[in-house]
Amino acid sequence: MxxxxxxxxxxxxxxxxxxxxxxxxxxxxxxxxxxxxxxxxxxxxxxxxxxxxxxxxxxxxxxxxxxxxxxxxxxxxxxxxxxxxxxDSSVQISDETIAELQSLGIENPGENIVPEQLFSWESLLTLKGFVMLIVGGFLVGFGTRYAGGCTSGHAISGLSDLQLPSLIAVIGFFIGGLFITYLVLPLLLTL
Known part of the structure; x- marks a missing residue:
């Protein structure tokens, strides 16, 4: 067993x-x-x-x-x-990523699936937590409705069905993800 x-x-x-x-x-x-x-x-x-x-x-x-x-x-x-x-609930991430996240103020990156200081009830009462969880959640919901589906729907189902709108949406998801990761997230983490 x-x-x-x-x-x-x-x-x-x-x-x-x-x-x-x-x-x-x-x-x-x-x-x-x-x-x-x-x-x-x-x-x-x-x-x-x-x-x-x-x-x-x-x-x-x-x-x-x-x-x-x-x-x-x-x-x-x-x-x-x-x-x-x-x-084990820890996540295997590179030393370079750990150092970069620590420089942005994330304590113990990789210890859990998501950083507790960003995704917890306590963080919701901070400006950073409110922006990331509430505003971010609204934008994800709005974007999902506006795009006519979520990442799984477009990337898995839409691309399998050779739908051009899904290809455009997936390209947009990646561009948006890169923009947020490299330009917006560092600003949010310094709030």
Whole structure:
């Protein structure tokens, strides 16, 4: 049993995980479905009656039940992996990255998946935390709606379906990510 735990607690090779993702995508395309996590928010809003007030939420949400189950499975799988399959919560990052993050004021970078001083309830009450969590969350939500989908929907499903808007969106995600990482984040971390 211990050997099995050691095997499944290690990251899967890219060729195994990539094959499984491709298999899921081909199956979804064959069945006429598209993958995207952000569409679950639309489905949940529709379930709770938002379609009575907004045309965007007025659709047959029952056709998207499979996506809600998929999102639930992701949460359950993430919980299982974090609780029982992750022997160490530290993240392996290079010494150069650790030094750069420490120069920006991040204490103990790599100790946890996310820096506790940025992503915690205590940090929410600071200007830095408010901007990063609330304003950043709003911008992600707005961008997801404006782009017609999230990164997973466009990068995995849209590109698999050879959709030009998804290619444009993915290029925009990368440009935006680079801009934020190299220009905006250092400014936010010095607040």
């Amino acid at each position: 211990k050997e099995l735990f050691e095997i499944i607690s290690q990251p899967w090779p890219w060729y195994v995980a990539g094959f499984i993702i491709a298999l899921v995508m081909f199956t979804l395309l064959y069945l006429g479905n598209t993958f995207g996590i952000s569409s679950n928010l639309r489905t949940v809003c529709s379930i709770f009656g938002a379609g009575k007030n907004c045309e965007f939420f007025d659709f047959n949400w029952r056709a998207q039940t499979w996506n809600l189950i998929f999102a639930g499975g992701m949460m359950i799988g993430g919980f299982i992996a974090a609780q029982w399959l992750t022997p």
